[in-house]
Amino acid sequence: MAPLRKSIVVTALFAAVVLSLHGAVQGRKASPLVLPQDEDTSGEAFGSARSYLRESPLGEDGTTALDRYLKMPDPEYKWVDTGVRIKGVVSSVKHWTGYMLKLTSQRWLTDADSSCSLWEHDLVVIIPDDVNPTDKLTNFATAQFYISGDNGPPGKVSPTDEDIAMAANLAVGTKSIGVSLLQIPNQPCTFPADPKKQSRGEDAFIAFTWRRFLDLKKAGDPQAELWPARLPMVKAAVRAMDATQEFIYQCDECGTKGKYPQGFTVFGASKRGWTTWLTGAVDTRVKGIAPIAMDALNFKKTFHLWYQALGGWSFAISDYYAEQIMDEIDTPEMDALMAIVDPIVYKDRLKDTPKLVVSGTNDEFFMPYDNHVWWDDMPGVKHSLIAVNADHRDASWCPMTLPSMIAWAYGIMQHSDVASNPELDWQLSYTGDGANQVANLTVTLSLGSAAALKPTKVNVVYSYSDPDSARLDWRWYSVDKTCPGPTINYHGVNVCVHPYPWIEKPLTPVSTSDAEIVYNYSMPAPSTNPFGAFFVQFFFPGVTEGIVEYPLVVNTQVVTVPNTLPFPDCQGTQCSGTLV
Template identity: 35%
Template sequence: MLSIGKVVLPLVLLGSAAFLSAKEAPVVPADLANYVARAEPGFKWTVEDTKEFGGVKAWRLKLTSQVWQGITWTHDLLVVKPTGVPTGKMLLLNEGGSASNEKALYAALLAGKIQAPVALLLGVPNQPLFDGKREDHLIAETFVRYLDSGDASWPLLFPMVKSVVKAMDTLQEFSKKEWDEPVTKFIVGGGSKRGWTTWLTAANDPRVMAITPMVIDVLNMREQITHQQSSLGGTSQEISPYTDRGLVPVPDTPRAQSLWTMIDPWTYRDRFTMPKLIVLGNNDPYWSTDALNLYWDALPGEKYISYSPNAGHDLTERDAAGKKLSAERAINNVSAFVRYQLSGKPLPKVGWKHTTQADGSLGLTVTADPAPQRARLWVARSTTKDFRKARWESQAIEQKEGEPVTASLPKPDKGFIAYYADLGYQIDDLPQWLCTQLRVVGAETK
């Protein structure tokens, strides 16, 4: 299980000529930082339940993170710790919903894989609110209220980020009481809008030592929507909560620009110096297949890509008949990344270059240190640039000792082709696939 939920694309922010150029230095507004730093007299937490099973101890905490727009936000916070593991660093995932046996078992599964404590912060965001609105409809509502009022605390991402910050406060207090070694650093993750929350939390809290945002392939939002319209023939149907509210296009106003700068992680990109594993599904209906290419090069520091072929927004792979298989690839890739961060072992250094040869054939050269145990080339074909329903197939890449990993394939004689490579590694008992960027090439591409 990977609890991803619905994603949100803030199209309310698009269509303004006043946006910053992608090449300009980002101007970082103080609104989010000010909201996170605002005192919360009602902040509190209690231990509601404790259980032990299968070499794991689990706690269920009840957290009150803040009062936002007169509404008290409360959360279940599940904490699991395998016996005998170090406790100075931990994985913190933010999700929707409330505590359940299924979520506790999922946290225990991850804790066993990474051999460290895991916490699941639930109820991000608190919902339903404002006449029963949830998820995308709720975020769209808060965007409209900001545009109408100018109150910078309205965008729902602000209380979502603060709930993660308050969860870190809670976990540090809790671990100081319960464990010999209190938690000092966190690897933060989440999917979809919780991945969006992950990016913004990392930009505002130094306790975040690494991040793994999932299925939120939309940094650099202004350029993304232009690219999406070109690739998909329009905006995705998945964003109807925004289009139905008439939020696109947006008047060219300072307030619309302000909203964009506050909530687009692209604005904060210079702060993302911590290690990053970006987890994506190749068939996610929300995004253009090559959306990552619009922000990858601008991200500083250590960064890795984990694509799941034939997987959508839930990261669950599917067979050729469309039957769901599992999200094991994504779960193992995240777990391996976290294991590396906790152990202090360096991840493999991977670099790549896409090329077009004189005869029109397509090439991919990958350098890796250490060399991978195995390598594959993934390829999909489509009559258009929309690959969301395309089938991805792989073939092994023959490796020669001491040489880069290389692959080539012919340019399509019609339609379009998308391709990338992944390299197989192992950290202890955990398999991991590290991917290159993917490239889309059409028959008419020069």
């Protein structure tokens, strides 16, 4: 079942919108607009403005296939102001205006390769009434950029679309410009090379491009590197930042003419969360990233972790299973694909970019313990925010998620090491074995800075896995169990529902000093369930705007006990497995 989600936040924060038309259509269609550069920005000509693309010597020529694709000239790029305006209000008092643009971001491959070679998007630029364009050091310096999906051609965005609501709330909560980019990827799409001849969207779209890459790579075709859908998805995000800067710089009615934001904090969920990771890796304008419902980096190790945890593959990745991707996870061709699209490849580029990694305890795609595969390898400032009792879709709209993202983004804008960067450190140890094992977690909150904030609340959040399954599994849905009740249709799949609730209870410190606060929690291996799990959750003061408070919530990694994986690993074609 999909519990109540976006209505909670939208009703409380996103109160009303109206649609209107203004003036003539305008935009940039051909000649480049070179934006003036502040002293702290640089770059060579790239498309419409100056190049903000990062460089990193990862390949023999200093680039990855993603870098090479982004640098390819693309004369199709343009944007047009449609003249459509959206008026909205957040929390009954905070008004904003949305300017609807039509963006053509690129041509990906050719018409002979797909029905979606020309990528077009709705791009909505949201300007709250209280944005101050002269405040270039804080609020106007950084825009809030939400990458989203949606199907079909541009021009069908509803004024109450949840993606517009997300961007509007981020903008109003931080008193900055908001941006919502839709049609990522451009879908639905058909491919002449597809033996199934199906209209593809979302994971079915991406899975086919993976399959195409693997097949072409095996055949030695140099065109293989152009096929992963992540390439045009990231390029569309880069082009959206170009278009946003150009539009704001030119806009008379916005009150911003001659000025534009120099940076962006990027947000996106699921496939757009993956795009968020890579956009931060390739573009220097990105000042922070908040990938939502996508915390599975270092994919080869993650695939093997999933297999050992579940004894197969979650039904949620059935599109990849249908393309026999799981048979390829140990092949050189899969290594080559991951060298392009796996965010962990770009970890050194991300070391100076703050990261808020948002996930859900009951995600059917990703497991709550996935980040153990990569967390220690990812340099720089990073925090985890786990939405409690949330599946894959709910992670974006859990009541704690949006306020925390606002507080975190505001801290980045204000150059605050406190609001966006609580100093948490944790140490995990185990005593005993098997049924007698105990997991011990010690968490230290540093108070070294004079401005450091103490938490307003600290919880331990815990749960136990299904007593009728041997799996290390907290998904709410599965496909291979005998259900005590009727199945439900979940995204076209009949699934059995078995919610495993996560319970929050207060946690008091074991020691407190002027320098630090220390917490400890221990969980023994459960006697009636295969596994137990817990994490420690911190609430910090964030941002207060009028009657609305935006606390920052961050947490430790999820700890599981006993510290074992219930199924043997697979190798090569043995990894085909089954859906569970």
